[in-house]
Amino acid sequence: MKNPFQYGGIVSGPYFADRSQELNTLLREMENNNRVFLVSPRRFGKTCLLHQLTGNLADAGVACAVIDLNAFPDLRSFAGALTVRITRALESNTDRLLKLFSGFQRLRPRLSLDRDGNVSAGLELADGETDALAALVEGLAHAQDLAARKKKRLVVIMDEFSDIARYNGLTVEKAMRSEIQKHDRIGYIFSGSEQSVMLAMVQDSTRAFYKMGRIMKLGPIRRQAYHRFILGWLEKGAYQVAGDDIQRLFDIGEDVPYNIQRLCHAMWESALESKIVDAALINRLPVIIARQDSPHYEMLWQTATQAQKALLFALAGDPEALPFSKDFQMRHGIGPSSSIKASLDSLVKKGILYRTLEGRFRFVDRFMPFWIDDMRDGI
Numbered sequence: 001m002k003n004p005f006q007y008g009g010i011v012s013g014p015y016f017a018d019r020s021q022e023l024n025t026l027l028r029e030m031e032n033n034n035r036v037f038l039v040s041p042r043r044f045g046k047t048c049l050l051h052q053l054t055g056n057l058a059d060a061g062v063a064c065a066v067i068d069l070n071a072f073p074d075l076r077s078f079a080g081a082l083t084v085r086i087t088r089a090l091e092s093n094t095d096r097l098l099k100l101f102s103g104f105q106r107l108r109p110r111l112s113l114d115r116d117g118n119v120s121a122g123l124e125l126a127d128g129e130t131d132a133l134a135a136l137v138e139g140l141a142h143a144q145d146l147a148a149r150k151k152k153r154l155v156v157i158m159d160e161f162s163d164i165a166r167y168n169g170l171t172v173e174k175a176m177r178s179e180i181q182k183h184d185r186i187g188y189i190f191s192g193s194e195q196s197v198m199l200a201m202v203q204d205s206t207r208a209f210y211k212m213g214r215i216m217k218l219g220p221i222r223r224q225a226y227h228r229f230i231l232g233w234l235e236k237g238a239y240q241v242a243g244d245d246i247q248r249l250f251d252i253g254e255d256v257p258y259n260i261q262r263l264c265h266a267m268w269e270s271a272l273e274s275k276i277v278d279a280a281l282i283n284r285l286p287v288i289i290a291r292q293d294s295p296h297y298e299m300l301w302q303t304a305t306q307a308q309k310a311l312l313f314a315l316a317g318d319p320e321a322l323p324f325s326k327d328f329q330m331r332h333g334i335g336p337s338s339s340i341k342a343s344l345d346s347l348v349k350k351g352i353l354y355r356t357l358e359g360r361f362r363f364v365d366r367f368m369p370f371w372i373d374d375m376r377d378g379i
Contacts, residue, residue, distance in 0.1 A: 004233040005264035011048045012055065017257065018225035019049050022218065026053050030062065030155045030187035035180070035213025037161075038191035039198045043258035044218050046191055050157055062153045063089040065143075069163035075132040078167065080107060080123040082158075083139030090146050090154060097121065104142070106135040133175050140179045147185040155187045162194035162201075173201065173208035181212070188213070220255035223247070230264055234277065237268065241277035248282045259366045262289055290371035297371045300352055308343045310334050312352070313376060315361060316369035323361060 006015050026049075029036050040046035054064040065085040072078040083104070091097050098121055101109040107123040125135055147154045164172055180188060190213070192198040201209045227246055234241050249267075253259030266285050271277050290297070304312065311323070314332035321328040323344060329335040344361055347353040352368070353361045363369050 001237055003265055003268045004237075005230075005261050005268055007258055007261040007265055010051050011045070011261070012051055016048060016052050017045075017221055017229045017261070019045070019052065019221065020225075021222075022049060022216075023053060023056060025216065026189070027056060027060075029214065029216075030057065030189070033153070033184060033187045035188045035190070037198060037202050037209075037213055037215050038189055038218060039195050039215060040191065040193055040218035041195065041256075042193045043256050044220070045257040046193065046218055047159065049218065050159065050189070050191060054155075054157070057155055062155055063147075064155045064157065065089040066157045066159065068159040069166075070160045073166075075136065075167040075172065076125050079132050079136035079139055080110075080125065082136065082156075083107060083142060084121075084123050086139065086143040086154070086156065087146065090143075090150050090152055094121075100142075100146070104135075104138060106131065106138050133172060136172070137175050137179050140176065140183075143186060144183045153185060153187075155189065157189045157191065159191050160193065161190040162192040162197040165197065170208070177208040177212060221257055221260075223250050223255070226250070226260065230260075233264075234268075237275075239268075239271060239275050239277055242279075245277065245279050245282055248279065249285075252282070252286055254366060256366065262367075266292075286367055286370040287374050290367045290374055293365075293367060294371060297365075297368055300350070300368075303350060304347070304352075305343070307334075307339055308347055311340060311343045312347070312372060315353070315363070316372040316376075319362065319369065320360065322359060 004015055011017075026036065026038075030053075038046065038050075050066065054066060057064050065082070065088075067078075067082050067085055069078065072081055084101075087097065087100055091100060098109060101107075101121055101123055104123065107125060110122045110124045125132060143154060143156065180186075190198075190201075190209075199215065201207055202211065202213070202215055204210060227243070230246055230249070231241070231243060249260055249263050253263050263282075263285050266288050267277055267282065270281060270285070270288060301309070310332070311334060314328070314334060315321070315323070318328065318332070321331075323329075323340050324337050329337070329340070334340065344353065344355075348355060348361075351364055354364050355361055
């Protein structure tokens with residue numbers, strides 16, 4: 001039987017852990033052609049949720065266009081790609097599609113061959129056209145017009161929307177709002193993991209997207225539902241486990257869906273022969289995962305200075321501490337505060353640590369402190 005606890009990619013179908021409440025909320029918002037700003041910490045399953053949503057919308061006969069801004073370095077490429085995806089979502093006939101592509105003023109059709117020799121059509125800025133923003137607005141206006149002509153509902157999902165800042169964000173926001181507010185046949189989801197950037201777009205009264213739509217924060221999967229999901233798969237695999245032991249997974253994984261999926265995957269593999277899952281095994285899982293990821297951690301470790309390594313050792317064993325407190329510094333023999341600040345700034349920049357709202361510093365990777373502790377035990 002295949003390990004049902006998938007991670008690191010799109011998880012869908014029976015392997016998708018419960019997000020029924022969030023899905024129903026988004027479906028209802030899109031039914032009303034609303035605008036939603038979906039804000040999520042990294043590794044909370046935002047992309048998987050959106051993938052599941054598009055499947056549900058397709059089943060209901062709603063066309064969907066999804067674009068990830070991470071994939072497009074500038075406004076020119078984004079404008080062309082967004083217009084292509086919107087048009088393809090609403091029109092599948094190749095001849096009619098090419099005719100639509102030929103009708104743009106600022107964009108022109110571009111034909112290319114894929115690896116298999118198949119011809120595919122795209123859009124790019126027309127010769128002599130320099131106004132990528134005008135091309136984007138033309139594409140958005142085309143979406144509303146085509147949806148109306150086809151008498152179809154359309155949902156446009158822009159993932160990692162905080163990256164709009166790379167395209168001269170404030171100007172782009174104003175132009176997009178001016179066009180999108182006219183649309184009555186299209187629902188929009190703007191999603192992103194840069195929480196402060198996303199929230200500023202909607203909550204700052206000087207910004208174009210101020211109060212343009214609902215803010216929806218994606219939190220942890222509810223423990224009760226997640227517990228049923230995990231236990232259900234273990235029972236299908238004929239594993240023996242006490243329900244109370246499963247709760248420990250949420251504590252270790254800090255309720256982050258990626259972490260819990262990773263723990264469950266390792267749990268399934270570790271008990272594949274014995275079919276017995278107990279508290280002792282669950283407590284070993286973080287170290288099992290840390291050792292699997294050791295090459296990655298070793299690479300990060302080599303980038304750290306001695307002062308930074310000393311600080312990482314201290315934080316791995318004392319995660320609730322405040323690094324600038326004298327008690328913390330004396331307990332671990334590190335300091336002064338100026339040196340700690342320099343180390344923290346560097347470690348945050350490297351993506352090893354992040355700062356909480358309470359002023360504590362946590363590891364971005366939940367399993368790295370277990371690797372550090374394991375390494376220290378082996379010294």
